[in-house]
Amino acid sequence: MLSQSAATIETKALFAKAMCPPPADDQFATVMGLAGMVATSFRYQKDEEIFGEDEPAEYVYQVIHGAVRTYKLLSDGRRQIGSFHLAGDVFGLEYGTKHRATAEALCSTEVRLIQRRSLENVAKVDVQVSRILWNVTSGELRHAEDHMLLLGCKTAMERVAAFLLEMDRRLKASSMVALPMCRRDIGDYLGLTLETVSRALSQLHDQGVLDFSGARQIVIRNRQRLRDINE
């Protein structure tokens, strides 16, 4: 990764800044504003690795557009996707020196990135920045705790309902949920096989809870029913 020339990266960074103003509540933007740090941007194609587990954590990332999965593997290939990161989300922030998961682009994805070192240096003297780092990690922990409850307790149908509600909340453009990930990714996120995910979605479709326009374009017809299933 990061094999492009510095000039290319700089150019892309400028372009990105001009075209993609960050949202108002964007913590990363706050950090950069406070610190006067220079962020650059980078593009990854589908399934390209952004960083690997146990690699030195040199950068902190934010999704500009596209989507990212972060996961851990067992030695025999079983995979647990810990999170999906969508536009605006920060990922790859570590307190320690190494990444504790692998990150890959789900589709063509552009990320903003800043050096961990520069962020650290600012955080050493600026309490506000330091607090923001804590807040980012705290948000990840909240998600992880909710997800443990799902993985440890919920049935297949409850997991799929929870997933749909999460995606609906996080990427609702109009009434359509456009999933950037395949059934296998959903399965590895929910602790299920891709077949079980597919069967649950089919069942919800049969019950009229949702409609498909292609396998990844979903319209939720009965949000309350999903909430009920999810408990």
Next chain:
Amino acid sequence: MLSQSAATIETKALFAKAMCPPPADDQFATVMGLAGMVATSFRYQKDEEIFGEDEPAEYVYQVIHGAVRTYKLLSDGRRQIGSFHLAGDVFGLEYGTKHRATAEALCSTEVRLIQRRSLENVAKVDVQVSRILWNVTSGELRHAEDHMLLLGCKTAMERVAAFLLEMDRRLKASSMVALPMCRRDIGDYLGLTLETVSRALSQLHDQGVLDFSGARQIVIRNRQRLRDINE
């Protein structure tokens, strides 16, 4: 909770300070040293609630002796224990204003506690304290991510092996692991039923991997075998 008189609490705090000097790498002690904050201590009996989910997070806690479980519930009573907190562990630290889990004593337990507000006030001006809060939350996140891998991917036997190795690492006094929690707690931590936990332990016993002196006193005879099972 916290229904004892202020005088009682103060007394107990002093006693605790005299009797229980914190370990050298104790982050909580570091915070208190830096901030000049007054900590007090409190005792809970077996199964007593320390704080409840969604309650205002007024205090941050540290186990002096004993053990604590923190968990989330579904509406029908299914329970996911997120962590066990043993002597020295900090728990109940929130970035937001509410506790996101319930905490209960596993056995007779003494905790040190300090006001969240006073910690916040110090963290607002002291970058070192702010960093420590981030580090504590980051440690919880690391554990949660490892646990998601367990809950999403591992077999019953692998989960139990992982649990034994975790407890061996965290509370090894000599060669004996003295579990403070019952089979149901272990099950709710590992996303299994208590019967499945019991069966896995019996199987490990039959294979000579471990010995019992009573159900909760376990001697690990073949640590490497457990590591192999855990992958």
Next chain:
DNA sequence: CGACTTTTTGAAACGAGTCAAGTGCAGTGG
């Protein structure tokens, strides 16, 4: 269109859950 990947669907197998009974251990009181 044709080749490929992704998704759906079916049937059979399996691991963990459920239900129920039996065992063991700690604490209590005769």
Next chain:
DNA sequence: CCACTGCACTTGACTCGTTTCAAAAAGTCG
């Protein structure tokens, strides 16, 4: 000191939800 009681734990038999394996259908892209 020992039966009695109440839990915690173990074990067995059966059930069930999910996985596995396989094949067909749908969708994607050069």
